[in-house]
Amino acid sequence: MKIRQIQTLIVDDELWARRRIVSLLKAEPDIQLMGECSTGADAIRSILQLSPDLIFLDVQMPNMDGFEVLDSVPPKQLPLVIFATAYDKYALHAFDVHAVDYLLKPFDEERFQKALNRARDDFRQRNELAQDTLRALLESVRNDRKFLRRLVVKSAGRIIFVRSIDVDWLEASGNYVTLHVGRESHLFRTTMNALEPKLDPEQFVRIHRSAIVNLDRVKELQPWFHGEQLLLLKDGTKLSVGRGFRARLETLLQNEV
Secondary structure: OOOOOEEEEEEOOOHHHHHHHHHHHOOOOOEEEEEEEOOHHHHHHHHHHHOOOEEEEEOOOOOOOHHHHHHOOOHHHOOEEEEEEOOOHHHHHHHHHOOOEEEEOOOOHHHHHHHHHHHHHHHHHOOOHHHHHHHHHHHHHHHHOOOOOEEEEEEOOEEEEEEHHHOOEEEEEOOEEEEEEOOEEEEEOOOHHHHHHHOOOOOEEEEEOOEEEEHHHEEEEEEOHHHOEEEEEOOOOEEEEOHHHHHHHHHHHHHHO
């Protein structure tokens, strides 16, 4: 009886890390490599289209981290996950206790085999516990994150408190971020990259290198010239959507329906 191969996807923004995993998987006859992804957006598309059994997933990636990738995938399509990370210490201990495993970069072949064997066990036994554990962990991570409820803006000697849910969209302005709130706009002293992780990813989504929008303000997504897309807000504002941010935006909008 032929044993079905474990369909596997590698997601990591670092080429050397992907090549390392590819080289180790070549010696595994029960593993079929379906592809490689260097961004979170590509990973979401590949998971939805290919339905892999297992993914090697980097935690820290530009624009969208590993947790956000999994947040964007319907629960029924979540594959087994082996995280690869050099940063997230709290996650390391959590994953080490459960069926979901992690690899701490740089990892050796012995540690890689240990992680792969755990994934094999979960796959062969058809044990849903690993997926339930992963969903529970993701939920706890979301709950543990402290997102900004209000932003404190200093302007002309005044201190203005802006609730995050009142912000329509945010625009990068050098070392500042412009908060668009109704007919008003406020300059907030921070960069877009520094502010984005502090915003609730279920409420705010980055659509461009220079723009983040409040999903509650979105009216529709419109086609534009040359395959580009425009996001129309309820107040009539039109914003262009960057190609690299499209997949996550479309997934979040579909989940809102």
